[in-house]
Structures are given as structure tokens and as C-alpha cells.
Amino acid sequence: MTAVTLPASPGRDASRRPVPWRRMAWVTWRQHRLTVAGLVAVLGAVSLYLLMIGQQARAFNAIAGHSLTLTAALFQVIPALIGAFVGAPVLAKELETGTFRYTWTQGFGRARWTVATLAPLAVTVTVLAGAVGFLFSWCYEPLIGGRYGSSLLAGNTFDLHSVAFAAWTLTAFSIGVLAGILIRRVVPAMFATLVAWSGLAVVTGVFLRPHYEAPLVTSRPNLPRTDWVMSQWWTRGGKPVSSSTIDEVLQKAGAKVSGGAVIQSPGSALGNMSPTQYLLHHGFTQVMSYQPASRFWPFQWIEGGWLLALSLLLMGTAVWLVRRRAT
Amino acid sequence: MNVIESSGLEKRYGGTWALRECTLAIPDGHVAALVGPNGAGKTTLLNLAVGLTAPTSGIVTVLGGTPPGSPAALDGIAFVAQDAPLYKNLSVADILHLTRNLNRYFDQGYAEARLGELGIPLSRKTGKLSGGQQAQLAPSLALARRPRLLVLDEPMAMLDPLARHDFMATVMTAVADDGVSVVLSSHVLAELERVADYLILLSRGSVQVAGEVDDLLACHRVLTGPAVEADRYTEQLAVVHARRGEAQAHLLIRTNGSTDPVPRGWEAYPVSLEELALAYLREPGAASLPGPARAGHAEPTEVAL
Numbered sequence: 001m002t003a004v005t006l007p008a009s010p011g012r013d014a015s016r017r018p019v020p021w022r023r024m025a026w027v028t029w030r031q032h033r034l035t036v037a038g039l040v041a042v043l044g045a046v047s048l049y050l051l052m053i054g055q056q057a058r059a060f061n062a063i064a065g066h067s068l069t070l071t072a073a074l075f076q077v078i079p080a081l082i083g084a085f086v087g088a089p090v091l092a093k094e095l096e097t098g099t100f101r102y103t104w105t106q107g108f109g110r111a112r113w114t115v116a117t118l119a120p121l122a123v124t125v126t127v128l129a130g131a132v133g134f135l136f137s138w139c140y141e142p143l144i145g146g147r148y149g150s151s152l153l154a155g156n157t158f159d160l161h162s163v164a165f166a167a168w169t170l171t172a173f174s175i176g177v178l179a180g181i182l183i184r185r186v187v188p189a190m191f192a193t194l195v196a197w198s199g200l201a202v203v204t205g206v207f208l209r210p211h212y213e214a215p216l217v218t219s220r221p222n223l224p225r226t227d228w229v230m231s232q233w234w235t236r237g238g239k240p241v242s243s244s245t246i247d248e249v250l251q252k253a254g255a256k257v258s259g260g261a262v263i264q265s266p267g268s269a270l271g272n273m274s275p276t277q278y279l280l281h282h283g284f285t286q287v288m289s290y291q292p293a294s295r296f297w298p299f300q301w302i303e304g305g306w307l308l309a310l311s312l313l314l315m316g317t318a319v320w321l322v323r324r325r326a327t
Numbered sequence: 328m329n330v331i332e333s334s335g336l337e338k339r340y341g342g343t344w345a346l347r348e349c350t351l352a353i354p355d356g357h358v359a360a361l362v363g364p365n366g367a368g369k370t371t372l373l374n375l376a377v378g379l380t381a382p383t384s385g386i387v388t389v390l391g392g393t394p395p396g397s398p399a400a401l402d403g404i405a406f407v408a409q410d411a412p413l414y415k416n417l418s419v420a421d422i423l424h425l426t427r428n429l430n431r432y433f434d435q436g437y438a439e440a441r442l443g444e445l446g447i448p449l450s451r452k453t454g455k456l457s458g459g460q461q462a463q464l465a466p467s468l469a470l471a472r473r474p475r476l477l478v479l480d481e482p483m484a485m486l487d488p489l490a491r492h493d494f495m496a497t498v499m500t501a502v503a504d505d506g507v508s509v510v511l512s513s514h515v516l517a518e519l520e521r522v523a524d525y526l527i528l529l530s531r532g533s534v535q536v537a538g539e540v541d542d543l544l545a546c547h548r549v550l551t552g553p554a555v556e557a558d559r560y561t562e563q564l565a566v567v568h569a570r571r572g573e574a575q576a577h578l579l580i581r582t583n584g585s586t587d588p589v590p591r592g593w594e595a596y597p598v599s600l601e602e603l604a605l606a607y608l609r610e611p612g613a614a615s616l617p618g619p620a621r622a623g624h625a626e627p628t629e630v631a632l
Binding site: 017018019023024026027030031097098099100101102103104105106107108109110113324325 | 377378379380381396398401402404405406408410411412413414415417421424425426428429430431432465472
């Protein structure tokens with residue numbers, strides 16, 4: 001039998017002020033400190049590596065440039081992994097282990113609990129990723145326009161820079177959180193996060209990013225390498241010329257054209273000229289559409305902006321789902 | 328005041344109805360036992376009452392008209408889910424701290440004293456506690472919140488008989504000292520007899536019987552007599568469940584008071600809560616019988632007296 005008795009009932013004030021938000025600070029820290037520690041350790045190691053490469057890049061351009069291009073591909077997966085390992089378990093683990101039945105029936109309230117858990121984690125993840133992103137930009141700086149860093153806008157490094165990297169990481173985290181409440185199991189939610197994030201990243205790179213602003217068009221022959229050339233075509237007298245016409249012209253001049261590639265045969269009308277030079281000399285004009293290098297920062301902020309909005313939407317949906325149905 | 332009141336409450340998971348037309352009113356100041364076979368909707372009803380689930384249709388309120396899951400309801404109700412899941416990698420002290428942070432009121436002194444009595448070390452991770460200790464930890468935390476209503480889903484499933492006894496003693500102390508109302512679901516009918524003073528029998532998702540235990544016991548009895556005569560009385564009397572042997576028949580009947588005549592050659596015995604519950608569990612259709620114990624299909628307030 002028990003000897004412990006309960007003291008007199010506590011006063012129940014009529015106002016019923018909710019449990020203050022600050023009380024969740026310790027709870028969130030205690031529940032996620034291992035995750036945060038792991039995140040700091042991994043991103044710390046990445047940062048050390050970037051510092052090293054950055055130093056090298058300033059001393060010996062080529063070697064560092066080479067290793068940076070190689071690692072850029074690896075860096076792409078960092079946001080996805082953060083989404084899978086930090087974002088997905090936040091709600092999925094509660095649901096999978098059943099602890100939500102305990103936590104979500106405490107006085108704090110489950111929707112507020114979710115907000116108070118997600119907000120600090122989202123900020124932490126974004127700030128840490130942003131720091132790594134800035135470090136990457138610093139590393140990459142000496143290579144801009146060089147042999148390896150063709151354009152900051154093009155290809156596979158745009159989303160590794162400062163603002164975009166932070167935004168993509170936050171998006172991955174938010175996708176993970178939403179996948180967690182929808183799927184309610186940790187491992188499937190992690191996989192779903194990887195797939196969904198990768199899909200979004202590819203779609204953005206291929207279909208969205210080139211259109212953040214209308215590309216400029218120029219017939220200037222030599223664009224700086226830092227500009228992002230998106231397409232090029234020939235015109236004559238202001239009218240576009242199809243590629244088959246170009247092939248015909250070159251064939252008449254004695255060059256063999258096979259599959260778009262021009263094979264110069266000796267003694268042809270091309271002489272010492274390259275096919276491009278030949279065409280330019282015969283009244284053709286090469287036109288290019290491109291995004292100038294100066295649009296790098298506007299594009300970073302545009303991408304960061306809509307990804308931030310998307311992340312808030314995803315996390316808001318997660319909070320709404322928690323509020324709406326727990327079981 | 329009713330600690331849990333529902334009217335036409337229904338819950339469907341996919342194509343399965345977990346709760347149908349569930350209308351009940353559990354008055355405060357009771358230890359109410361929720362009994363029913365597996366799949367009768369006990370856990371669903373409790374989840375609805377603590378706000379973890381939203382009803383498909385119908386209404387459920389707690390603590391005298393408060394919507395489940397609202398700040399006032401969360402503040403006044405402590406819920407211990409089946410298997411009492413807690414964060415396995417957190418120490419007992421951390422769980423105490425977590426619970427204190429998540430509630431407006433938490434009696435740290437009570438919690439520590441109670442855990443000390445149970446021999447649960449504060450420094451141990453909850454995942455390393457024995458099954459019985461884990462099952463005791465969650466209710467101790469719940470009581471330390473000093474709720475007005477304690478909701479326990481199968482709290483004794485993981486406890487050995489001694490721990491069950493001790494657990495129920497703790498709950499009863501809280502009831503006596505603090506006036507906390509308790510709603511608990513359980514399969515352990517024998518244990519309920521000692522503690523429950525209100526019974527709700529759920530069957531196939533709706534209320535079969537609900538009422539104060541004393542009233543229910545007073546208006547049921549067992550008649551024992553020759554098996555050959557049993558059929559005659561099943562027609563005349565409100566028989567809940569008939570058990571026929573070779574020579575003797577046992578009829579559990581519902582009476583309208585003590586005035587009912589006992590047929591000649593038959594003997595009447597009072598029923599135990601366990602017998603009563605088992606009889607109704609064996610006869611899911613028996614709720615349609617007339618009588619005071621009929622669960623409020625139309626007027627829940629009638630039951631709440």
C-alpha cells in the first residue's frame with residue numbers, strides 16, 4: 001500500500017493562461033540535442049574540408065578546382081540527408097513509437113508543441129546550412145570564370161551557394177517533417193524525403209531556374225565565361241535559320257556534316273576558317289540567349305524566397321495535420 | 328458534472344466502424360470501468376475523450392461540456408495510453424522534467440516520493456526499466472499532474488497481481504484525497520470489482536450497459552433452479568444470460584427491484600460485478616432489454632443521475 005498522499009488541490013485560476021512557450025525550450029533541446037550535435041559534427045567536418053580546399057584554391061588554382069568539382073556532387077546530397085535524418089523523424093518517431101499519446105495529451109497542447117519543436121530546429125538547420133553555403137561560396141570565389149567554375153549560375157553548383165544552400169536545406173527539413181506526419185514511420189518517411197527533395201531539385205534546376213528572369217539575347221560573339229548561355233541559333237538578315245540550312249551551307253562549302261558535328265575536309269572552301277568563322281563571314285549571325293553573371297544574387301534571393309515560402313507552407317501543413325488528427 | 332459525455336458519437340477507421348451511436352454520460356466522482364471485448368471501441372472512446380482522435384460524427388465533451396483537446400481539457404485530464412509509451416532514451420528524471428515543463432501544474436515532490444516508493448531510480452533510462460516499472464511510471468506522472476480526470480487505457484495489462492493491487496491502491500488514494508475522477512478500461516474484471524463504482528459495458532462500438540455498480544448489482548440476480556423449467560422463465564423474466572447444466576440452470580436476470588417473486592423450487596443469489604459483466608459480454612444483444620440499467624440510448628442524462 002502506498003503512504004504517499006496528495007497535498008491539497010492546487011488553485012485553478014479562472015483565466016487558464018496556457019503553459020508559456022519558453023517551457024518548451026528545454027523539452028525541444030532535450031529531445032533533439034543528439035540530432036543537433038550530430039548535425040554540428042557533420043557540418044563542422046564539411047566546413048573544415050571547405051576551409052582547407054579554399055586555402056588550396058587560393059594557392060594552387062587547378063588542383064583545388066578539380067577536387068571542388070568532384071565534391072560539389074557530394075555536397076548536393078547534404079540538404080537531402082539533413083531532411084531525411086533531422087526532418088523526417090521529428091514527427092514520425094513520435095507516431096511510430098506511440099510517445100505522441102503521452103506528449104500530445106499534456107497541458108501544452110499538441111499544435112503548440114509541434115510549432116515549438118519545429119521552429120528552433122528549422123532555424124538551427126537553416127543557419128548551419130547557410131554558414132556552410134557561405135563557406136562554399138568563399139571557396140569557389142577564386143575559380144569563378146576559370147577552367148572549372150564556368151558560371152556561377154549554370155550547372156551543379158548554384159544551389160550550393162550561401163542563400164540557396166540554406167533554403168534547400170530548410171526545404172528538405174520541411175519535406176521530411178511533412179513526410180513524417182503523413183507516413184508516420186521513420187524509415188519510409190526518410191526515403192520519401194530523399195525522393196521528393198531530389199525530384200524538386202531536378203525540376204527546379206531544369207525547368208524553373210532558367211526562367212527566374214527573361215534571358216538576354218545577344219549576337220556578341222564572345223560572351224564572358226561567367227555568363228550562363230542557355231541556347232544559341234543562327235540568323236541571316238534578322239531571320240532565324242534552321243540547323244538543316246546551316247548544314248547545307250557548310251556541306252556546299254565542302255565540309256562534311258554528320259550528326260551535327262562538322263568534319264573539315266582538306267581543300268574545302270572553309271580554308272583555315274572554323275565553321276563558325278565561315279558562317280560569320282557569309283552573312284550569318286550567331287545569336288545567344290543567356291543569363292548574365294550579374295544575376296547570380298538576384299537568382300539566389302528568388303530561389304531562396306520561394307523555397308522559404310514553400311517550407312513555411314509545408315511546415316504549416318504539418319502543424320495543421322497534427323492539430324486535425326493525431327490517430 | 329459529467330467527466331465524459333457523448334451523444335451519437337461515431338468513429339470510422341477506413342471502412343470499419345470503431346464506435347457507433349455511442350451515447351453515454353459518466354458522472355464525476357467515480358472510478359468508472361470501461362469493459363468490453365477486444366474491438367468493442369474502448370480505446371477509440373478514450374482517444375476521442377482525450378482529443379487524440381476526432382469523431383466521424385456525433386459529439387463528445389469532457390469535464391462538464393469542454394471540448395476534448397482544448398487547453399482546459401488538456402489541463403484537467405491526465406491520460407495514460409495502453410502500454411504507456413515513453414521516450415526510451417530519456418532518464419526518469421528527464422521525463423519528470425519534461426512533464427513538468429509541459430503542464431501548468433506538476434507536483435514534483437509527489438512524483439519523486441511515489442517513484443521512490445516503487446523503487447524506480449530517477450537516473451535510469453525509461454527504456455531500461457522493467458515492464459512493470461514502466462507501467463507504473465506513466466500513471467505516477469499522470470497523478471503528479473493533479474488532474475481532475477484520470478484516463479487510463481488498460482493500465483493493468485502489464486502488471487503482476489501484486490503490482491495491480493498496489494497500483495489500484497495508489498489510484499484509490501488519489502480518489503480519496505484529491506477527489507479525482509477516474510475512467511479506466513480493462514480486461515481484468517476481478518480487479519475492477521474492488522475499485523470501480525461505475526460500469527460501462529461496450530459492445531460492437533456502442534454502449535450496452537452503463538450505470539453505478541451498486542445500482543447494477545441491486546437490480547440483477549442469479550436464479551438457480553431445475554433446468555427443465557428454465558425455458559418457461561426465460562420468457563417471463565428479463566433474462567440476460569442463461570447457463571444450463573444437466574440438472575440445474577443459472578439465469579442471470581434483471582429485476583425491477585426486490586419485489587420480484589422467486590419461482591418455487593428456485594433460489595436467488597446476488598451477482599458479482601464479474602458475473603454481471605461476463606453475462607452481458609456473452610450476450611451482446613442483451614442491452615435491448617428494458618430496465619433501469621439500459622444505457623441511455625435516447626437520454627444520456629438519465630444515466631448520469
